[in-house]
Amino acid sequence: MKIIPGAEFKLEREVEVGTPAHQEAVQRIIETVRKDGDEALRRYALEFDKVKVGELRVSAEELEAAYAQVDDAFLSALRGAAANIRAFHEKQKRTSWFDLQPSGTMLGQVVRPLRRVGLYVPGGKAAYPSSVLMNAIPAMVAGVPEVVMVTPPATAGAGASGGGIDPHILVAAAEAGVKEIYRVGGAQAVAALAYGTESIRPVDKIVGPGNIYVALAKRAVYGVVDIDSIAGPSEIVVLADETANPVYAAADLLSQAEHDELASAMLVTASRTLAERVQAEVQRQLETLPRKGIAAKSVADYGAILLVDSLDEAVALVNRLAPEHLELLVAEPHALLGRIENAGAIFLGTYSSEPVGDYFAGPNHVLPTNGTARFSSPLNVDDFVKKSSVISYSKQDLLANGEAIMTLARHEGLEAHARAIQVRLEQEGGDRDNG
Amino acid sequence: MKIIPGAEFKLEREVEVGTPAHQEAVQRIIETVRKDGDEALRRYALEFDKVKVGELRVSAEELEAAYAQVDDAFLSALRGAAANIRAFHEKQKRTSWFDLQPSGTMLGQVVRPLRRVGLYVPGGKAAYPSSVLMNAIPAMVAGVPEVVMVTPPATAGAGASGGGIDPHILVAAAEAGVKEIYRVGGAQAVAALAYGTESIRPVDKIVGPGNIYVALAKRAVYGVVDIDSIAGPSEIVVLADETANPVYAAADLLSQAEHDELASAMLVTASRTLAERVQAEVQRQLETLPRKGIAAKSVADYGAILLVDSLDEAVALVNRLAPEHLELLVAEPHALLGRIENAGAIFLGTYSSEPVGDYFAGPNHVLPTNGTARFSSPLNVDDFVKKSSVISYSKQDLLANGEAIMTLARHEGLEAHARAIQVRLEQEGGDRDNG
Numbered sequence: 038m039k040i041i042p043g044a045e046f047k048l049e050r051e052v053e054v055g056t057p058a059h060q061e062a063v064q065r066i067i068e069t070v071r072k073d074g075d076e077a078l079r080r081y082a083l084e085f086d087k088v089k090v091g092e093l094r095v096s097a098e099e100l101e102a103a104y105a106q107v108d109d110a111f112l113s114a115l116r117g118a119a120a121n122i123r124a125f126h127e128k129q130k131r132t133s134w135f136d137l138q139p140s141g142t143m144l145g146q147v148v149r150p151l152r153r154v155g156l157y158v159p160g161g162k163a164a165y166p167s168s169v170l171m172n173a174i175p176a177m178v179a180g181v182p183e184v185v186m187v188t189p190p191a192t193a194g195a196g197a198s199g200g201g202i203d204p205h206i207l208v209a210a211a212e213a214g215v216k217e218i219y220r221v222g223g224a225q226a227v228a229a230l231a232y233g234t235e236s237i238r239p240v241d242k243i244v245g246p247g248n249i250y251v252a253l254a255k256r257a258v259y260g261v262v263d264i265d266s267i268a269g270p271s272e273i274v275v276l277a278d279e280t281a282n283p284v285y286a287a288a289d290l291l292s293q294a295e296h297d298e299l300a301s302a303m304l305v306t307a308s309r310t311l312a313e314r315v316q317a318e319v320q321r322q323l324e325t326l327p328r329k330g331i332a333a334k335s336v337a338d339y340g341a342i343l344l345v346d347s348l349d350e351a352v353a354l355v356n357r358l359a360p361e362h363l364e365l366l367v368a369e370p371h372a373l374l375g376r377i378e379n380a381g382a383i384f385l386g387t388y389s390s391e392p393v394g395d396y397f398a399g400p401n402h403v404l405p406t407n408g409t410a411r412f413s414s415p416l417n418v419d420d421f422v423k424k425s426s427v428i429s430y431s432k433q434d435l436l437a438n439g440e441a442i443m444t445l446a447r448h449e450g451l452e453a454h455a456r457a458i459q460v461r462l463e464q465e466g467g468d469r470d471n472g
Numbered sequence: 473m474k475i476i477p478g479a480e481f482k483l484e485r486e487v488e489v490g491t492p493a494h495q496e497a498v499q500r501i502i503e504t505v506r507k508d509g510d511e512a513l514r515r516y517a518l519e520f521d522k523v524k525v526g527e528l529r530v531s532a533e534e535l536e537a538a539y540a541q542v543d544d545a546f547l548s549a550l551r552g553a554a555a556n557i558r559a560f561h562e563k564q565k566r567t568s569w570f571d572l573q574p575s576g577t578m579l580g581q582v583v584r585p586l587r588r589v590g591l592y593v594p595g596g597k598a599a600y601p602s603s604v605l606m607n608a609i610p611a612m613v614a615g616v617p618e619v620v621m622v623t624p625p626a627t628a629g630a631g632a633s634g635g636g637i638d639p640h641i642l643v644a645a646a647e648a649g650v651k652e653i654y655r656v657g658g659a660q661a662v663a664a665l666a667y668g669t670e671s672i673r674p675v676d677k678i679v680g681p682g683n684i685y686v687a688l689a690k691r692a693v694y695g696v697v698d699i700d701s702i703a704g705p706s707e708i709v710v711l712a713d714e715t716a717n718p719v720y721a722a723a724d725l726l727s728q729a730e731h732d733e734l735a736s737a738m739l740v741t742a743s744r745t746l747a748e749r750v751q752a753e754v755q756r757q758l759e760t761l762p763r764k765g766i767a768a769k770s771v772a773d774y775g776a777i778l779l780v781d782s783l784d785e786a787v788a789l790v791n792r793l794a795p796e797h798l799e800l801l802v803a804e805p806h807a808l809l810g811r812i813e814n815a816g817a818i819f820l821g822t823y824s825s826e827p828v829g830d831y832f833a834g835p836n837h838v839l840p841t842n843g844t845a846r847f848s849s850p851l852n853v854d855d856f857v858k859k860s861s862v863i864s865y866s867k868q869d870l871l872a873n874g875e876a877i878m879t880l881a882r883h884e885g886l887e888a889h890a891r892a893i894q895v896r897l898e899q900e901g902g903d904r905d906n907g
Binding site: 110111113114115117118125128129131134136142143144146147149151152162165166167205241242260262263282284285288289291292294295296322326327328332370371374377378379380381382383384385386387388389390391392393394395396397398399400401404405407409410411412413414415417419423424425426427428429430431432434435438440441442444445446448449450451452453454455456457458460461464465 | 545546548549550552553560563564566569571577578579581582584586587597600601602640676677695697698717719720723724726727729730731757761762763767805806809812813814815816817818819820821822823824825826827828829830831832833834835836839840842844845846847848849850852854858859860861862863864865866867869870873875876877879880881883884885886887888889890891892893895896899900
């Protein structure tokens with residue numbers, strides 16, 4: 038991990054959009070699913086997942102049986118996490134409100150859950166139970182009556198017939214309250230959720246991570262359904278002062294770096310001593326990591342120790358970086374909080390190691406990446422509701438304000454707008470229709 | 473306006489994406505602005521707007537002078553509208569919150585305004601002061617410190633030298649509190665807002681309506697900055713029973729139809745008598761409308777009177793349509809509100825004519841179109857804030873839950889995540905590091 042002056046750091050952001058070949062493949066898959074429905078899903082399972090799929094929907098028995106295949110420590114930890122995630126997201130809920138005015142006018146905002154949401158869960162090694170909880174629970178807390186999960190069936194091989202789904206994923210879904218699960222993955226799963234097939238009714242929104250095909254398919258169906266933001270590689274910035282424990286700082290940096298060769302882990306500090314210690318610690322801890330290859334490449338390509346002159350400079354740099362995860366390993370982390378403008382999740386102090394948030398504390402781990410914390414938020418209950426404005430205007434207010442409304446409409450050349458008011462003033466206005 | 477059975481109505485939705493030629497033109501403009509900055513903006517003003525632009529920024533004097541060019545009735549109506557819009561949106565504001573737990577852990581959500589927002593305002597006949605208020609005021613109420621407006625300079629001709637901006641637009645901006653205004657329009661304005669030029673610093677989000685070039689440019693820069701949803705043609709559904717006044721219903725339908733030949737106005741009713749009366753009224757009122765050509769084409773192509781068998785069927789149909797605007801012209805509109813799942817804005821009863829909401833009552837007139845009310849909301853204060861999660865975990869909680877966190881991390885094959893916890897348990901845990 039190189040130590041470089043913060044002032045020399047150049048911020049470069051790119052957005053992954055896939056090649057034209059990717060895009061064409063995804064378009065073709067979407068069109069085929071729209072045309073051929075379930076049959077297309079089965080054909081693609083055979084082609085991509087090497088699995089002959091019978092029933093697309095996972096049965097209640099299969100879901101029940103999954104519990105026998107996970108160990109107690111896992112189940113207990115998962116339940117603890119689920120309870121915390123539920124408790125945190127409950128606090129995000131909002132109610133409809135109405136403003137009742139003395140004139141009789143009532144203005145309001147109705148907040149309602151979406152009706153049906155689809156959750157994409159990757160298969161294979163990227164099948165993360167924690168991610169199932171983080172995506173499904175906010176939808177459940179929002180009150181979405183139908184949360185549907187799709188996930189690719191396991192490839193056949195090594196004595197297994199294939200078509201199954203990781204029992205840990207099934208248990209996480211069940212713990213989150215998801216009962217409707219289909220064994221279908223890739224762009225074809227996204228197409229099925231957006232347009233529906235014989236077996237899968239269409240949804241209003243699709244969330245959850247996926248590979249480039251899944252991401253491009255989500256982008257393509259956006260507008261027909263809503264989608265969550267498309268996540269880039271994971272990032273952490275650790276802002277630390279001389280009081281920080283270099284062993285902890287290094288371990289936290291590496292916990293991001295192991296995700297992905299494109300992941301970015303950066304230390305920002307005004308302490309050269311700390312910088313050098315963390316640099317040495319990263320090297321030392323790297324050696325024994327099972328995912329050493331990935332983490333080392335991430336650290337080499339996207340990692341950095343940014344040495345700054347002051348805490349002020351550090352804060353300004355962090356706000357420019359707008360990191361997905363930000364740890365404040367400083368003497369008084371809470372005092373700094375007010376100065377952090379841009380970050381997905383902020384971890385305060387020695388005991389708030391980033392994995393605490395990834396897995397357990399309660400706030401969501403689906404966070405804005407690639408600098409989008411400047412304008413985006415962690416996945417939350419608001420992402421699973423929609424609002425409607427309500428206008429119940431009184432006769433008194435219409436008579437009082439009708440002329441003003443007509444003035445504005447006529448200025449904009451929209452005479453029919455003005456007349457919708459005028460016909461009412463004429464019939465309801467008494468004296469006023471002569472005014 | 474044809475009367476057709478509701479059951480036979482087939483819902484078709486398409487999303488406007490422009491031709492490849494549009495997309496290439498927009499890409500070229502964006503790249504040119506990134507490369508040539510202000511000079512590109514001036515070149516495009518000459519090419520597209522036929523105007524030689526000097527200072528890009530509108531001066532304080534020009535803004536001040538605009539007030540002398542608008543009449544008192546307009547200014548007074550505009551101020552009334554602005555006050556109502558501000559009052560309604562103030563009620564949408566949310567505060568940061570923290571949950572302080574007995575263990576010492578503190579979890580929270582920080583809500584902050586975006587730093588800098590760009591508002592696109594179309595030029596010419598589509599320059600609507602009401603739209604300036606509806607887009608700028610929620611950003612102001614959210615606390616965005618820098619709200620910037622861009623709008624194309626007027627084309628030279630008929631004795632005018634060009635380059636000016638409609639004084640009504642300038643006054644609306646000033647009343648909303650916008651002080652930073654640039655005379656630049658089209659895809660080039662969107663590019664300038666997203667990437668910045670010598671004169672225009674980049675923003676975090678771009679909102680506001682525009683033509684196909686503006687819409688495509690917004691789509692292209694999404695990810696670099698946030699954008700609002702891209703609006704389709706305007707729509708209204710009037711759900712009416714036999715108590716409705718057919719003159720009002722027809723006038724309200726026409727107020728949508730006059731917007732655009734692609735606009736859609738539909739009546740849903742179980743009363744054949746009302747259906748026939750509204751049909752006749754639409755025809756009668758159409759005759760004297762200045763925008764008769766547009767409204768007549770909209771009514772012919774996208775208008776319909778949908779005759780249903782019952783109020784239940786009407787409600788189900790409305791929820792399927794998910795209209796941008798919904799009027800409930802029924803005996804007991806408030807009693808129906810709870811059954812309306814999907815609609816951008818809901819207008820209750822005789823006096824809540826849609827233009828009341830377009831101009832004056834307070835709720836936003838930027839609403840989800842094309843069925844997206846199933847998952848989208850009116851423009852609101854939430855669109856101009858971002859949230860960050862805050863995790864301040866206590867030593868007590870880390871010691872109590874560290875094992876569970878490591879279990880979940882190791883199950884997912886993320887050993888470095890587990891070690892970030894483990895190093896802390898080892899150093900801080902006392903007895904526990906032997907556990």
